Amino acid sequence: MVVAVALPITLTAITVGLIVAWRGDLPDPVAIHWGGSGRPDGFGSLATVFVLSLVLGIGVPGLAAFTTLPMLTRGARSPSFRVMGSMAAGISVLAAVLNTSSISMQRGLADAHDGPSVWPAFGAALSAAIAVGVAAWYFQPRQAAEVRGLQHGAPLDLGKGERAVWMQTIALARPFAALLYAVVAGLGLGAAAFWAQGTTSEAWTFLGASAFVGLVVAATTTFHVKVDQTGVSVVSALGIPRMGVALADVADAGVTHVNGSADFGGWGIRQRPRVLGVIMRNGEALEVTRSNGKRLVVTVDDAPTAAALLMALSARAQVTPPVLT
């Protein structure tokens, strides 16, 4: 609460206050963007700076708070909340220090083009942000990950000569996938805009980014899940990435309920210590424990049947050697 809400608001207030106090000394328009060399190449009015300060200083941490506080107040506990708090604090510090120092270094200038390089300011802001983020981590109370019980049903009653397969395709809900692809499209439009403007190097960067993000989104938002005598497999619609547990490696399988935000810090392919999650939504999921204790969690409908089949196949494989076809 303190780090994610109070700190950003305080810092942003200080930033805005300082900039208002300095406004007599500053050139108009003021530099608000710097190129790779550090020299200013984008300018705007002070009003723009205020808006940016508010958006970055309060908006981003606000988003972090908004997505986690409701669950915290309801009693959910998870280390990912501590990460969010640290990030909120760090980002607000980054925004505050960067805004104040980049404006402060323009005091006394007649023309913003004459301004100094932004790298020292940026370096200072980044160091401060990291330091505060780490401090915020230690400042927050420990959050033990909630261990939700695994539900076990009866294994499937597979006859001796019976063979079975369980298959399901899982995907991120359409509205969220559409949002991700909108980002891809946005990058593509950015590329087109740069092309029209003639700055082809920027255009290529944006085009590359658009293609890369598009591929990553396509590869991580639709999966084919399968349980059969080879074990459990989760394969991306694009072919890779592929995840799974071989039948001989299955120590346990059951049904669990997951909350992407609380349990995995988000949705998609999520790696936590000892747990790999393929989380396409909140709710029912198949959880498989390997012989080394590591777990694979996949959100699927009808998880009890998948778990029942996997347990039955696993039990049978321990009695009879697997059928080679």
Added chain:
Amino acid sequence: MLIRIDASSDTSIFEQVAASIRTDMAAGRVRPEDKLPSAREVAASLGVNLHTVLRAYQVLRDEGLVDMRRGRGAVVTPAAGDLTELMGDILDLGARAAALGMSADALASLVRDSLKTTRQ
């Protein structure tokens, strides 16, 4: 979707595959507009011939439960939704027959005969 086959059963494999899928449709686990998994994958997992699975898909197509579309594979039709609704009646019928002490085979043969007469 769960597909089970028993090699030792009298029913042919492709009929068993079709029956498995039909059961999942009736239970609402496979819904209209869902895509059936690739026949190749099902065949590999079950250790049966690819054409056996294809034949099962064709049976479902002939029953109007599945549409074979170019490039999209086998897509479940709205008729599968009707099947889900029918399931309610089937469960009631099964319960009433069991209360009368009737065996599943006896009930099935009565249903089969009555369908022969209604179709004439």
